[in-house]
Amino acid sequence: MHPAPSVIVFTVLSGLGLGFLAYLGLGFLRPSGVYAFLIYGLAYGFAVAGLLASTLHLGNPQRALRAFTQWRTSWLSREAWTSVATLLVMAPAALLAIFAGFPSATFGFPGALLALATVFCTSMIYAQLKTVPRWNHWTTPALFLLFALTGGAILSAQAGLAAALCVLLGLLLIFSYRLGDGRFAERGSTMETATGLGRIGKVRLYEPPHTGTNYLMREMIHLVARKHSARLRVISVLFAAVLPAVTLLILPLSVATVALALAFHLIGAFAARWLFFAEAEHVVGLYYGAR
């Protein structure tokens, strides 16, 4: 799949922001006054920036409100609801922290739940697709949620918890890379099943429908990635999990330490998310003799 920058930025930043909001809602961090303004501003900033980035890849973003109508069947529509609900429900919690100086479980707990539900809905947009076997697995929601929880824990300066989550994240990343490599073959779709010609023999593409490219090929067949994938996998585990954990455990806890750990984590998260898209193979590639 084409690793579109807008979707990578959207999923990484909104996941981080929503994860942070979840910790704020649960009261792991209890800022007040101007400090609360900055902290909530940061969480909202990440979440909103990410959600806005998601509209950049739309063909007709002026109709985005219509995306709220199909929550019965569509994970994308559910995500629209939960994201707006999270931002609305957490707003009173933020205002109370800023102006009254105390945390609000009344708004914070449901807000935290909604924040994680939003991350889950985002992940299900990908995990539901049978056409992309690498995504169509429980590791997809697990990874998205664990990224949100780890990023949130780092931002909330929960050194011990963040380090523990980093270990889990690293293991899950390695597990999902390993497992993901075999998912396409497991699904059983081949050029033979795609064309139904397997009953005659082995199928290969003799001539594509056109000499140029098309929307499907640009969107769903991505070939450049695989050369670098091994290196990027190491980078993603190192930066998203190992380095932040080491930073938080070794250095004395301060704003600078958290910032450094977050910077490492984000580099790793972007690498992992880029791989998430670039390595995912869509079955339509079979009609083009490519994956």
Added chain:
Amino acid sequence: MTQLPATPSKKKLGLVIDLDICVGCHACVTSCKGWNTENYGAPLSDMDAYGADPSGTFLNRIHSFEVQPAEGPSQTIHFPKSCLHCEDAPCVTVCPTGASYKRAEDGIVLVNEDACIGCGLCAWACPYGARELDQAAGVMKKCTLCVDRIYNQNLPEEDRLPACVRTCPAGARHFGDLGDPDSDVSRLVAEREGMDLMPELGTKPVNKYLPPKPKDRPAAEPLSPIADLQATGLAGWLDRLLEKL
């Protein structure tokens, strides 16, 4: 609504494509592009049409495959591909706006372009590459089964067919109700063991493909003489004379 119809429609309009007959002339591709650019919804745009990197929106494309049996020479098979109007259409349920829908009355899968935000998720959900986001209009385009032809009372009756079917010079494309077991297309599918594409994904396509028939004689070896001509009469006399020279 992006919920699939609660009870699957009895009428299942669709195409039957005969891979034994298709010669890969791309006439259906051209007629499809022509009709659907001038009629239903946004035109099918081309980008950089006369430049170095042309590309465009098509609702029907023909791939050509080479199939190599365990023994004997390979076969070339031309393979037209468009929306299969699946009964369990994954492109419909993923749509966040309700723009993508399956008609309860005849099973045609359509896009309401006025409601489409162009997120592209339906194209991701389709295994067959049947949906393309038009780069000029920013809305999703797909085969409508020429819904503006098949019910069109202003057209002569013989033209009330999808443009691709009407155009096919070889007669490789058939249109009809696959929900009716006695229809011509259903009988054709039964006789010829019509098949689904990627059945393992559970989409239950309505469109069927008729597999190429087994060859009744082995194909000639490459570069073998195509006929053993024995000249007779005057030509024969000349032939013998020239050989002696």
